[in-house]
Every structure is written in C-alpha cells, then in structure tokens.
Amino acid sequence: MAERRVGGLSWPVGSFLGRLPEHDRQVLLCSGGMREYDPGACLVLQGQPGIDVIALLSGCAKVVGVTADGDETIVDIRTTGDLVGEMANMDGGVRSSTVVAVRRVLGVVIAGQRFQELLGRHPAVAAALSATMAKKLRTATRLHVDLLHGPVIARLARLLIHLAELHGLPGDGGRLIDVPLSQRDLASLVGTTEPSVYRALTELRRRGAVSTRRRFVCVRDPGSLALAAAITDGRARG
Template sequence: MTVRDRWQVAAGARASTKGAGYVEDDGLVARLPPDAAAALLALGERVEYATGETVFREGDRDVRTALLLTGAVTVRTGGTAAEPTLLGVVCAGDLVGEMAPLDGNPRSATVAACGPVTARLIPQHRFLDVLDRHRALREELARSVVARLRRANALRRDLPSRAETRVARVLVDLVTRLGHLEPDGSRTLDLPLTNVEVGSLAGLKRRSAEHAFAALREAGVVRAGTRRVIHVPDLSHLATVAAGRRRQTTARPAGLR
C-alpha cells in the first residue's frame, strides 16, 4: 500500500482494529492535515532501493531524511558485523533518518531496505523549511519520535518475562503494523528478518530467541513459512501470549499430539 493509499484509508483502518485489542499505526503522513501532508509529499527526489540496499549508514554525515512511500526499512546499530542490533522497522508513511538533519550529528544507525522500497529523499534545508511552515508537521514528528521510544521501551519492559512472551510482544507490533490480513483471517509477516533479529527487538540473545520461536511454534501461535515468512493463525492468541497469559485449549487425544 502506498503512502497516499494509507492517507486515504487511515480512518477506516483505525476503526477496523478497535475491537482487536491493538491500534494500527497509519504512519505520520496519514495523521497530518491535507496541506501539511501534501507539502511533505512534494519534497525531495523520488528514489528506489532494492532489498538490502543501504539508505543511510551509521557514522556518515549525511543530513538528508527519507519519507517512505512504499515498503519498509530496518534500523540497525552496533553489535558485531555479523549480528548488528536491530532497533526497529519503519514502514511506508513515516520518516526515517530525521535526527541527523535536526541536530547535524553523524548517523547513529544504519537504515536498509527491507524489501523493495520507494522513498522521497529530502535535503536538510527543504526539510527544516517545511517544519518551519507547518506546525502540525512539527507536532506530529515529535509525537512520532516519542511513540517510537515508547514502543521500544514497551517491547523491552519487564525483562524477566519469559522469552516467548517478549518475542510475542514484538510480533504483535510487527504484524499489526506490517503484516498482511489473509482471507481466512490469519496474518502473514513477510519481511527478510531472522528469528534472532526479531528476538533482538525484545532484548534477547540468539539462543533465547531461537528457543522462544520454537516454543511459539510448538504452541501453534506462529507457523514458519518459506523465505522467512511468519504466519500468525490467530492474532488474539498471539496477543494473549504477549500479555503473559496462556489461552485455555482443549486437550488433544494422545495420537494427535
């Protein structure tokens, strides 16, 4: 779905998720008034990135920002060359890399395309100018930054919790924001993320992340697909696990276990 599509269906998307126990994030653009959204969408040049291609690199003094039109990007920092820490996933309708143009400091993380991505790459002076002219954009940008911090804190809160509970919280967040609703009501998360990367969002090490996914698969909460696709048969079941509760199930005959 493109940014303009998300903008037009934002109200409907929010209404459709009220009864499901979560709130779908429609992106910064969808929350802006029409004049501010149009001004932001008109900025910069349109660029395309292939899967895995770097948008911004940690340590660089690139002071542009990117408005994602389609697709999603990963944000990583630190760690080892083989296993950098995954900080988050940002999707169409949101800005990424907005800190550097605001404070002029080197990039604090690497942003890479998580599948094909289309974006508008915005020069610093154009970005600062539109912020000056549109108070609504300034306010929504501030709310967006705060929301990301709150989301990161929420995914890592209560660290003594069971590993599968912490992974379930991450999956609820990712599936809600980036998943696809299938005809049978299940959800599919089709992102090139490993189980270890998903676990790192919850502050888990490799072994704990792998054990957590094994436990979730054993309980039927998630199913692994091809190409790192994750299937969630029942989002409410996943949300129950994320809340630290176990859903009551009818025991199966021994021969069907």
C-alpha cells in the same frame, strides 16, 4: 492497521505521512527527489554526517545499531509512511543508526535545509514530526520493558503481538506480519540466540498461536499468543 487512502496511495494513520493533511503532504513530497533502494541497500549509515530525510512511499527497512565490537542489533522497523533521518536533521549530529532496505523501498529524499524550512512554514509538518517522534520514544520504552525480561517464548510472543499491531495484514488464515524478518532478526530484537528463537517458534506453532514461512510469521490464535506473552519464570502472569 488503519490507513488513510489518498490518490491511490494509502498511509498508516499513525505514520508521519498519515498524520499530514493532504495539502501539506503534497508540498512535502514535492520538495524532494524520488529514489529507489534495492533490498540490502543502506538508506543512511550509522556514524556518517548528513541531515537529509527520506519519506517512505513504499517498502520496508530495518533500523540497525552497530556496537563497538561490530555486532548488529535491530532496534526498529520503518515502513510505508515513515520518515528516516529525522534525528540527525533535528540535532545536526551524525546518523545514530544504519537503515537497511529489507524489501525494495521507494522514498522521497528531501534536503536537510529544505526540510527545516518546511518545519518552519508548515505547522502541520512540525506537529506530525513531534507526534511521530513521541510515538517512537513511547514504543521504544515499552519494548525495552517487554523484550528484555522473561523467558524467550514470552519475549518473542510480545514482539509478535507488537509487530502484528503495527504491520499486520489479513492473510494466511490469520494476521500476517507484513515485514520480512529472519530468525536472526527476531533473535536480535528480543536479545537472544537463533537456536532459542527457533525453539520458541516451534513451541508457538505447536500451540497453534502462529504459523511461519520463510521470513514471515502469521498470528493465527491471538489468545494463545497472549497467554504465551504472559509467561514469566515459567508461569503465566496473574
């Protein structure tokens, strides 16, 4: 995961803050107030009005959609450099999902009207927003295809490859996915049950593809994980 380091802080290059030139980034970060969110705290709540946006300086949050019958489904992850709340800011609608801190989050909360002014006065901010929104749509389309088809072990392997690409750091003898996710969270992301994820993780550990510790997964053998990701109807692709 490539990073841009400025003034002691680093931003993933493909993130909203990472795409901004230094001057525009500083203007944006000085346009709001700092706020901390403890694990479990909501940054925004699905169905509620609001057009403020939050630029994440550190921490990690999960984006959760709640169905009509009350079931929760994780739809994405937000980490350092990401923006939260931009969809409602753009169209004026209610929040489309709930965003919950999974580790302590430090963010800059920018009033919705002020953010709109920044978009108008700073083309680089508007360009960064357009690029990150396009990236989110592209990623969502890819995951829709990858995570809804094939046996659970293949879908889980594809998810772990995706998470390692975006959030992986060297550690634990491999590439540690630096996002704390429970087996329930993983099951939600690949559309299956916790027991099925447990069995798939057990098999991936047996193959030496991954190692696990509480709420964390480390990719130890990318080749073995890629083979598992290629499985379809019990057989490898190709």
